[in-house]
Amino acid sequence: MEKIHMCDTYGQYLTMKAEIDAAMQEVIKSTRFIKSGKVLEFENELSNYLQTNVISCGNGTDALQIAFMALGLQPGDEVITTPFTFIATVEVLALLGLKPVFADVNPSTFNLDEKEVEKVVTSKTKAILPVHLFGQCTHLEPMLDLAEKYNLFVVEDACQALGTDYIFNDGTQKKAGTVGHIGCNSFFPSKNLGAFGDGGAVFTNDEKLATVIRSIANHGMKAKYQYERVGVNSRLDSIQAAVLSVKLKYFEKHIKARQKAAAWYDEQMKGIEEIQLPQRVNYSTHTFHQYTIQTSRRNELQQFLKGRGIPAMVYYPGVIHLQEAYQYLGHKKGDFPVSEQLTETVLSLPMHTELTGEQLEYITSNIKEFFKGRN
Numbered sequence: 001m002e003k004i005h006m007c008d009t010y011g012q013y014l015t016m017k018a019e020i021d022a023a024m025q026e027v028i029k030s031t032r033f034i035k036s037g038k039v040l041e042f043e044n045e046l047s048n049y050l051q052t053n054v055i056s057c058g059n060g061t062d063a064l065q066i067a068f069m070a071l072g073l074q075p076g077d078e079v080i081t082t083p084f085t086f087i088a089t090v091e092v093l094a095l096l097g098l099k100p101v102f103a104d105v106n107p108s109t110f111n112l113d114e115k116e117v118e119k120v121v122t123s124k125t126k127a128i129l130p131v132h133l134f135g136q137c138t139h140l141e142p143m144l145d146l147a148e149k150y151n152l153f154v155v156e157d158a159c160q161a162l163g164t165d166y167i168f169n170d171g172t173q174k175k176a177g178t179v180g181h182i183g184c185n186s187f188f189p190s191k192n193l194g195a196f197g198d199g200g201a202v203f204t205n206d207e208k209l210a211t212v213i214r215s216i217a218n219h220g221m222k223a224k225y226q227y228e229r230v231g232v233n234s235r236l237d238s239i240q241a242a243v244l245s246v247k248l249k250y251f252e253k254h255i256k257a258r259q260k261a262a263a264w265y266d267e268q269m270k271g272i273e274e275i276q277l278p279q280r281v282n283y284s285t286h287t288f289h290q291y292t293i294q295t296s297r298r299n300e301l302q303q304f305l306k307g308r309g310i311p312a313m314v315y316y317p318g319v320i321h322l323q324e325a326y327q328y329l330g331h332k333k334g335d336f337p338v339s340e341q342l343t344e345t346v347l348s349l350p351m352h353t354e355l356t357g358e359q360l361e362y363i364t365s366n367i368k369e370f371f372k373g374r375n
Contacts, residue, residue, distance in 0.1 A: 032238055130156060199240045300370075
């Protein structure tokens with residue numbers, strides 16, 4: 001059996017090697033490396049897939065920063081978000097002088113709990129920043145209602161959920177990142193659609209916002225050497241766009257492979273009482289950027305699997321409100337108990353498009369052996 005990887009980007013590359021190599025060579029021959037050629041082609045292709053405006057940028061963190069710069073918020077304005085996420089979500093708010101205000105998450109979905117959000121709305125609240133953690137959407141419809149009620153923006157951190165469908169009460173569907181005012185995405189190599197380096201994108205259905213976002217990502221430019229606003233320099237390079245363009249052709253196939261692996265995990269582990277499997281909700285599909293279980297014996301299980309050659313990772317081992325850099329917000333242990341508890345119990349199993357039946361069988365049989373032998 002081949003070595004089991006947490007994420008097998010090289011194995012996936014081998015299935016598209018000829019096309020990816022040719023696409024990269026095409027860029028090199030063209031010498032159009034920045035903001036042209038393949039970048040514009042890829043933006044157009046992804047725009048067609050998502051049915052929204054796509055502005056590519058340097059990475060997912062930049063996407064979030066550019067999104068909030070485009071909204072024109074003022075220092076001290078409050079943005080409600082989750083303390084159980086990757087640091088970038090909150091980091092960009094701090095960098096812009098905005099105040100991160102936390103609400104706790106749902107213990108089953110890991111996502112921002114819409115019932116907790118309204119409790120922390122104040123006169124200074126200007127936006128809600130839900131994160132679609134691990135590949136499943138936050139319950140957005142109630143948040144859109146809150147946004148309307150309190151005149152707020154909804155910015156989706158969809159960096160882990162490209163390709164996921166949000167399902168409205170009336171049955172209509174939209175892709176993750178295209179439901180709120182702005183959506184943000186990352187093309188980090190391990191993501192659902194991953195580059196061979198950094199990359200990101202901002203999505204919006206609002207044409208005026210799209211124009212502002214495109215300007216901000218390009219030094220605040222409106223025409224060559226004419227700058228209408230303060231911007232940043234954040235761009236997807238053409239070689240990454242070429243790779244992503246090839247991968248986008250196989251994207252739906254890759255999502256199905258992730259969902260098939262998740263179904264195997266579900267079926268094989270459903271009888272283990274000490275494990276809580278990832279919940280599926282009726283308002284979102286799940287693209288399984290991560291397959292994350294919960295167990296009170298997380299550390300023990302992780303070490304056992306490591307000894308059997310099975311990688312398993314903890315996303316995330318610490319909540320943001322207790323991190324040293326964010327002590328200035330004045331939070332203490334116990335403020336967001338669900339998020340804090342999750343850091344002690346979550347464990348993500350190997351999840352990628354190249355997992356074989358033999359590998360999945362080996363992973364789940366070892367998990368069963370661990371719990372059977374320790375009852």
